Amino acid sequence: MNTQQPKQPMIEIRNVWKEYGHNIVLERLHKKVHQGEFISIVGASGCGKTTFLNMLLGTEQHSRGEILLDGQPLRREPGTERGIVFQKYSVFPHLTALDNVMIGLEFESSGLTSKLFGRNNGVQKQQARQHAREMLAQVGLSHAENQYPHQLSGGMRQRLSIAQSLVKQPRILLLDEPFGALDPGIRKDMHTLIRSLWQEQQLTVFMITHDLSEGFQLGSRIWVFDQPRVDPQAPERYGAQITFDIPLNKQTINQPGLLSALNQTLQPAEPLQSGSV
Numbered sequence: 031m032n033t034q035q036p037k038q039p040m041i042e043i044r045n046v047w048k049e050y051g052h053n054i055v056l057e058r059l060h061k062k063v064h065q066g067e068f069i070s071i072v073g074a075s076g077c078g079k080t081t082f083l084n085m086l087l088g089t090e091q092h093s094r095g096e097i098l099l100d101g102q103p104l105r106r107e108p109g110t111e112r113g114i115v116f117q118k119y120s121v122f123p124h125l126t127a128l129d130n131v132m133i134g135l136e137f138e139s140s141g142l143t144s145k146l147f148g149r150n151n152g153v154q155k156q157q158a159r160q161h162a163r164e165m166l167a168q169v170g171l172s173h174a175e176n177q178y179p180h181q182l183s184g185g186m187r188q189r190l191s192i193a194q195s196l197v198k199q200p201r202i203l204l205l206d207e208p209f210g211a212l213d214p215g216i217r218k219d220m221h222t223l224i225r226s227l228w229q230e231q232q233l234t235v236f237m238i239t240h241d242l243s244e245g246f247q248l249g250s251r252i253w254v255f256d257q258p259r260v261d262p263q264a265p266e267r268y269g270a271q272i273t274f275d276i277p278l279n280k281q282t283i284n285q286p287g288l289l290s291a292l293n294q295t296l297q298p299a300e301p302l303q304s305g306s307v
């Protein structure tokens with residue numbers, strides 16, 4: 031990837047907090063992310079990783095602070111510049127693979143009340159189908175365009191989810207444990223796919239994973255979400271922060287002990303027992 035980063039960050043997170051009632055989930059997040067970065071996100075279960083991704087997507091609102099996209103406050107609703115892929119398949123079971131990808135384009139145009147799939151719009155529909163087919167080809171699913179999700183393997187369904195998300199040509203791709211449910215062999219293929227899509231389409235990627243080595247392998251940078259302070263009497267009092275932010279390059283990846291040090295932070299936080307030092 032391009033190592034010369036432009037000066038203005040694509041995304042800037044300024045003192046962002048997320049609270050649900052009295053429960054502080056995330057606190058004091060300060061980060062800058064440049065276009066083309068691939069951020070791997072790891073952290074113990076329940077520490078707020080999905081919440082963070084949902085704030086970037088716009089389906090959750092931050093409680094305090096600011097999130098800027100290209101220097102402007104992030105629109106507080108999902109937009110076509112952001113696409114997401116979840117661990118569980120988000121495709122529609124009653125639509126073929128091709129229609130699942132086309133529907134992404136339909137949703138995109140519905141805001142303009144353009145009847146993309148209406149009778150009078152044959153040319154647009156034809157273009158959309160062509161575009162969807164190209165996307166399916168990119169994720170290796172050309173042969174399966176007329177199949178329904180239940181006829182696809184887990185890996186194929188995730189390829190379809192990725193195609194559905196990328197057909198709208200987002201600049202930012204959000205991945206929430208996208209390969210968590212897949213067998214190791216299939217995961218490897220998916221890694222190759224996501225890496226080439228990232229590079230070809232110059233995406234900025236945020237990927238949550240529970241697999242540190244996956245995070246190391248794919249990311250250009252890794253963030254660890256962790257709760258540095260835990261109050262055993264009131265666990266909701268402190269939120270998680272980004273406690274490690276490490277650029278991933280040959281030097282850092284081979285640093286002895288780094289993987290095991292990070293692994294430790296992925297264990298669930300154990301509150302201090304009263305009386306312990």
Ligand SMILES: Nc1ncnc2c1ncn2[C@@H]1O[C@H](COP(=O)(O)OP(=O)(O)OP(=O)(O)O)[C@@H](O)[C@H]1O
Nearest residue numbers: 050053055073074075076077078079080081082240
């Ligand atoms: N809509 C909500 N209302 C109230 N609390 C919520 C809501 N969504 C998430 N939470 C709380 O926020 C915290 C973080 O949840 P989140 O799903 O972001 O964790 P996570 O790091 O993605 O966990 P996992 O690794 O298990 O997916 C949890 O304590 C959860 O109960």
Ligand SMILES: [Mg+2]
Nearest residue numbers: 079080081206
């Ligand atoms: Mg989660």
